[in-house]
Amino acid sequence: MRPVPPFAVVDRAVLDGIENELSRAGERADAILDAAFDRFEERQVELARHVGDVLDRPLDETATALGSFLSIVIFMAFERAFGERLEAVSTDALKATVDSLSLEEELRARAPTEPLDLEDVVAHEQPGIMAFVHLHLEAALEEAASGEDVDVDDVHLVYQTMLVQTLALSHAVAPDERSKAGGTELLA
Template identity: 60%
Template sequence: MWVRGAAIRPVPPYAVVDRRVLDTIEDELAENGQRTKSDLDDAFGRFENTQPALAHEAAQVLARPLDQTALALGYFLTIAVWMAFDRAFGSRLAEVTEDELRAAESALTLEEELRAAHANEPLELDDVMAIEQPGVLGFINEHLEAALEPSDSREETREVDVDDVHTVYRTVLIMTLALSHAVGTASGARPREMLA
């Protein structure tokens, strides 16, 4: 299914992440203990080594003076999404270049503009991204909603900076789009035209 007038190019079927991969990673990251912290440190190191442009972009966003909830969400989603692509596709996942990252960002910006200009159409940016990567977007949106829910504790009321959460959300969407187009076929080939 493809939406007329969309700026985001379709994600090839061989590059769609299965939601079960993300659920497994979430379970692993939720485990307690020193081994998990060590595994997480190793994962961040591999992320920086294998995807330097994405890691740099994420570091730039997460270095801002963000709300603590947005910051925690950003760290978690960044590493979980990258780990899902890495685990699902392994050597078929190529390094996202700076140009490819900027192309993904431009496509997302143009999609936002198209959706704003056609506000009477039923699909929003989230819907378009969910068509392309349903498992990843479902995972991201669940954690986004949980981060924005009011605290159940009467002792602690927290205010979440919605703008900071949106900044993190948009960064993870760009990362998802860039990684989606960095996956090669089973033979390792990548499409020539990566992004619009």
Template identity: 45%
Template sequence: MDGRPSLFLAPSGGRLEFEMWVRKSSIRPVPTYAKISAATLRAVRDELVEGEAPGEALDAAFERFEESQPALAESLSELLERPYTEATLALAYFLSLSLWLAFERAYGRDLAPVLEQELQATSDLLELDEELHRSDATDTLESDDVISMEQPEIIRFIHEHVEATLDVHADSVELSELETVYRAVLVEALALSYAVRPPLGVAGTREVLA
């Protein structure tokens, strides 16, 4: 990707239909069948936060996370080893597991494991996209704005919990730490989106450079 206008082929009704979307971004589009709903995210949050034993629910989820998504689990473990504040690490733990649980709840066996090289490629594309936006003084969008167009409910969910952490722990958390966590969960959200297998009768999303 080089930031040129792109023509995306979007699946609909078992056929490939043309959908024109002009944007300056290196981020791959998320297929329509891989969108996560607000209802799914609310259900996951209620399960983890409002259950009888929230800590146990998170730990049990992490064990399954390690088994089904080893590359993502390793990435989260590396993040949790950083000397960050307890509030920042708790946010990273909660958001990472919540995103995976939302995809698991929505897609089950149709969610493939994210491979290490796929996770790295997604991170590289996000880094390239960030550079594209920084290099254009006339560009009013940022990378998370682009991702919000792809997965609006996920971005809303992430923002809600980052802001809640800031409201409660404004005097102790470091913004640089939150930025690292924020970027990590953006990469995870995209990687999981791309890992959803297309339903029967749908050819999948293809991208063609104009």
């Protein structure tokens, strides 16, 4: 799995800001999310299709709602943090991300002495996003523990999809001027 470049790490404050904005928006929150979803489909065609293919499956209602919310907020976080530097995820880049995560998971399953799970590695690469995802994932699983009928396998599938989305978007961020200059100095 390719590491996330330091210039592509989303600060947790960006996600907290989005969540606060949605909370304060009240009834307008749906309109904000709908507009962000439209931008996601327009600017990240392949990635939006991939996420949509997962969420269009006959999933548990909680898993679908969780996936819809997280996928839009993750996109919004990258969009706000990086603006025009966020490039579209290509078909090849998406496939490489999916394949990389699958291979990494398979290798870790074969090596039971491996100290970190794949989720831990992604959390190290994008700590703000993964902390936000875990917060909402835990809330969904608490519903299951409180007697709500939540399909844990469906929630896990959504979680895996958010890992793919997070890494794909991370690698779609172009370096800023400071990163470009730093890269040149290292080569000199």
